[in-house]
Amino acid sequence: MKQMSLHGRTVLITGATDGMGHRLAELAAEAGATVLLHGRDAAKLGKTEGRVRAKASGGGVRTYRADLSDLEEVRALGEELNAREPHLDVLVNNAVVGGGADTSRREVSAQGHELRFAVNTLAPALLTRLLEPLLSAAAAARVVNVASMGQAPFDLDDLMFERGYEGVEAYCRSKLALIAHTFSAAARLRERGTTVNAIHPAHLMDTSIVRESGFAPAVGVDHGAEPTLRLVADPALEAVTGRYFDRFDDAEAHSQAYDTEARERLEERLADLLGGHGF
Template identity: 35%
Template sequence: MKEKTILITGANDGIGRATAERLAARGAHLVLACRDEGKAQRTALKIMEATGNHNIDTLPLDLSSFASIRAAADEFLAEHPKLDVLINNAGVYTDRRELTKDGYELQFGVNYLGHFLLTMSLLPALRCCRLCSRVINVSSALHKKGTLDFESLAGDNPPRAYHGGRAYAQSKLANVLFTMELDRRYGAELTTNCLHPGLVGTRLANKKSGALTSTVWSMYKPFAHTPERGADTSVYLAISPEVDDVSGRYFDENQCLQKPSALARNEQLARRLWEYSEAAVGEFLLRE
C-alpha cells in the first residue's frame, strides 16, 4: 500500500478515523478530507504517532457546500497526479429539516449529493489509475427503508412533515443507486462498491439530533459495534485483491456480498437520480 493514495471523507472521527488508522498502518499515503481542518490536522498527528506513517495530508472539505467541494477537488488535483482509492465515508444525521448552503435537504446533500460532486470532480485523478482505482461508498442497511422523493430534496418544496430517519434512509438509498450507476458508466475504468458497516457506536446520532434521539442513542451505543469493527468492510474494499474485479456491488459488515433493495437495483431510478444530481451541481462540474 505504500504507493497508494487514499482520500477519506469524514476521517477525523468514527468509522472514517478508524479506517484511516488501519490504512496508515499499512503504509498508504492518506488524505483526510474533513470540514474542520483543525480536527483533521490533530487526527493526522495522532495517526502519525500511532503508526509511524508520516505520509498523511489533510484537505478542508465541507460537503454541505458545492463551492467547498470544488475547491477541495481542485486543491487535490493540483497536488496529486493520481487517486487510487476514494472512500466516501462522511455522514450526518439530524431530526430537524436543515438545508445545505446550496439549498438541499442536509442529509441528502451531505451524505449523497456532496459525495457525487466530489467523486465526479476527482475523476481525472481516479482515471489515471486506469483499471485499478476504487470508489467506496459507505451506505447502510437502512437504505432498504428508503424511497426517493425528488420533489422534497430542494428547500423550495419541503415535505409536510420531516422525519430524520426517513431522510437518512433516503440518502443511503441514493448512495447505493449512485454506486450502481457509476459502475455502469465508468466500470471499464474503475471499480465502485458500497457497503453497510453494521450498527456502529459513533457520534452520528449525537451531533445534530434532538435530546431524545441523542439520549436513546447514547444508551444504546455500548451495545453496538466499535468504529474499529465498523471499518472492516471499508478497509477490505480498499485493499483486498479479492475485489480487484468486483464492481457495482453491495457488501455487509462481514465483507459478504448482499442484494440491496429492489429500489436500489432499479436502473431507471438510478439514471433519474444521476441526471438530477448533474443538474443540481452542474456549474461546479468539470466538463470533459
C-alpha cells in the first residue's frame, strides 16, 4: 500500500487498546496524525499511549476513557471531546463486542439493551452525532465505521434480539444495522462535507474477539489495518461517501442495507433509543 500522509490531521480511534484498533493507531501516528486513543481500561490506555507515541511522526497522542456499552459514558465522551478538541478530521468507530465465548448467553448494556447492538450500533451512531460539531469544523472530515462481512438481517420488531437469541447472529445483525445507519448518516452529513463509509477490514484477524468467539485466526491485524487506513487517509477517497468496502474494494453489503423503508424505520428506532442521550 502506498505511503499516505496524515500530517496536520486529528484522528480518533475507538477501541484502540487492542487488535486492529491498536495497529491502526500506530499506522496513523507513523503517517503524522495527532491520534486520539479511546479505550475503556485506563491501564491499557496508558500502555497503548506509550507504544503509539513511540511511532509518532510529528503529531500528538491523547487518550480518552469510556465504556461504550453505557450510553451515558458515550455522551460524556462526546462532551469531553467537544470541550478539549478544536476539530476532528477522522472518527473511526472501531470498538466492538464479538459473538462471545458462550453464544447462547444474551447480555445487556447499562441501559438494558442487547449488548452487541448497544456497542456495535448504538454507540457509534450516538458518538458520531455528538461529534458532528468537531467534524464540521474540519475540512473534508471522514467517519469510518468498522463493519463486517458477517451480516444478518436485523429484525425491526425485535432489535434487542429477545427471541431465539444467538451471539454470533446478534453480532452479524448489529454490523448490518451499522452499515444501514452508515448510508443514512452519509446522506445527512454530505452537505456538511463529512463523508461516512463502512468497511469489512479483514476476515478472522488475530484478535482476542475472534479467539474468544471460538474461531481460528486466519490473518494478522495488519491485514485489516491497512485497508482501514486507506479509508482514513487516501486523498482519492475524499469525496467518496455512503459506501461499503470489503477491504480495498467498493462492495455490496446485504440487501437490507439498501432498503429505504428499513433504513428509515431503523433511524426512527435509533432516535427513540438514543434521544435522551443527545442523538
